[in-house]
Amino acid sequence: MENLLKLGVPKGSLENATVELFKKAGWQISISSRSYFPGIDDKEIKCSLIRPQEMGKYVERGTIDVGIAGRDWIRENDSDVVEVCEMVYSKVSRRPARWVLVVNGDSKIKGPEDLNGATISTELVGFTKRYFAERNISVNVEFSWGATEAKVVEGLCDAIVEVTETGSTIKANGLRIVTELMESVPVMVANKASWEDPWKREKIQQIATLLQSALRAEGMVGLKMNAPQDKVAAITAVIPSLKSPTVANHYNSDWVSIESIMPEQEVRRIVPELIKLGAEGIVEYSLNKII
Numbered sequence: 028m029e030n031l032l033k034l035g036v037p038k039g040s041l042e043n044a045t046v047e048l049f050k051k052a053g054w055q056i057s058i059s060s061r062s063y064f065p066g067i068d069d070k071e072i073k074c075s076l077i078r079p080q081e082m083g084k085y086v087e088r089g090t091i092d093v094g095i096a097g098r099d100w101i102r103e104n105d106s107d108v109v110e111v112c113e114m115v116y117s118k119v120s121r122r123p124a125r126w127v128l129v130v131n132g133d134s135k136i137k138g139p140e141d142l143n144g145a146t147i148s149t150e151l152v153g154f155t156k157r158y159f160a161e162r163n164i165s166v167n168v169e170f171s172w173g174a175t176e177a178k179v180v181e182g183l184c185d186a187i188v189e190v191t192e193t194g195s196t197i198k199a200n201g202l203r204i205v206t207e208l209m210e211s212v213p214v215m216v217a218n219k220a221s222w223e224d225p226w227k228r229e230k231i232q233q234i235a236t237l238l239q240s241a242l243r244a245e246g247m248v249g250l251k252m253n254a255p256q257d258k259v260a261a262i263t264a265v266i267p268s269l270k271s272p273t274v275a276n277h278y279n280s281d282w283v284s285i286e287s288i289m290p291e292q293e294v295r296r297i298v299p300e301l302i303k304l305g306a307e308g309i310v311e312y313s314l315n316k317i318i
């Protein structure tokens with residue numbers, strides 16, 4: 028049988044961000060409007076769109092070999108899978124999503140303990156029940172099919188446990204965060220048997236490495252400059268780097284080239300210093316991947 032890896036792509040909030048990340052990592056995934064089987068420009072991979080809430084189940088059963096979903100849902104379903112790696116991204120940002128306890132802006136509730144006897148609406152029922160049970164707070168947890176924020180506004184419940192990223196939905200509905208219950212980031216999870224298959228494991232690791240290196244490269248840049256030999260010590264002392272800056276000799280000259288990788292934000296801080304220290308021909312360039 029030919030080698031084929033079945034990959035679950037999360038449908039919903041993480042869908043576009045995941046496709047974008049694969050693109051940066053070197054794979055073009057193409058999703059057509061009604062098909063649940065996106066195309067990918069790698070004949071060794073077959074993609075399926077799967078809701079993150081169900082990803083763990085299908086990976087555990089081996090229906091798919093590997094999938095990406097929020098760790099929140101992998102934990103909620105207590106899926107028996109191998110966590111290959113985590114990747115910090117959300118729908119629009121590069122921050123973890125946060126599950127928060129939320130009430131109306133004018134509510135008197137100050138902490139979870141004020142919710143004794145209350146009704147809480149959420150998609151994440153198991154986690155929410157455990158959270159309150161561990162604190163000996165007796166609450167009625169109701170499953171919500173979505174649009175959860177509206178339920179607390181309409182008075183259908185006393186509080187909600189909902190996922191937030193930018194906070195704009197909470198703000199737009201005049202709600203208030205009481206406390207944060209957990210953070211969640213996307214994880215890559217593999218089926219246990221697939222992970223023991225040498226070909227599949229290598230393919231999974233190839234994908235994980237390239238996705239992570241694409242994420243690592245975001246916000247990082249390369250900086251290169253020329254400098255007289257006698258300024259190298261002073262210049263390299265102010266340059267951030269992954270390990271240490273590279274210094275290469277110029278042919279038949281007492282000048283050198285200095286090169287380093289650093290967070291983009293550092294550049295505006297150090298460039299004036301570099302100029303004062305005698306650096307010339309400073310070039311900044313973007314990076315696709317840091318492996």
Ligand SMILES: Nc1ncnc2c1ncn2[C@@H]1O[C@H](COP(=O)(O)OP(=O)(O)OP(=O)(O)O)[C@@H](O)[C@H]1O
Nearest residue numbers: 038039040041079096097099117118124190192211
């Ligand atoms: N801004 C976000 N909103 C919701 N979920 C997010 C966000 N960013 C990341 N996630 C993660 O996405 C997963 C939820 O996916 P899901 O597709 O169910 O979200 P959703 O908001 O219900 O999507 P949909 O737009 O299809 O309703 C969770 O693992 C969650 O942690």
Ligand SMILES: O=P(O)(O)OC[C@H]1O[C@H](OP(=O)(O)OP(=O)(O)O)[C@H](O)[C@@H]1O
Nearest residue numbers: 040173174190191192193194195196197
């Ligand atoms: O903190 P924010 O950045 O505002 O993000 C949080 C919102 O995003 C998600 O909803 P989504 O847009 O997926 O709509 P849905 O209610 O249809 O799931 C989530 O369920 C929140 O409502």
Ligand SMILES: [Mg+2]
Nearest residue numbers: 040173174190
């Ligand atoms: Mg939602």
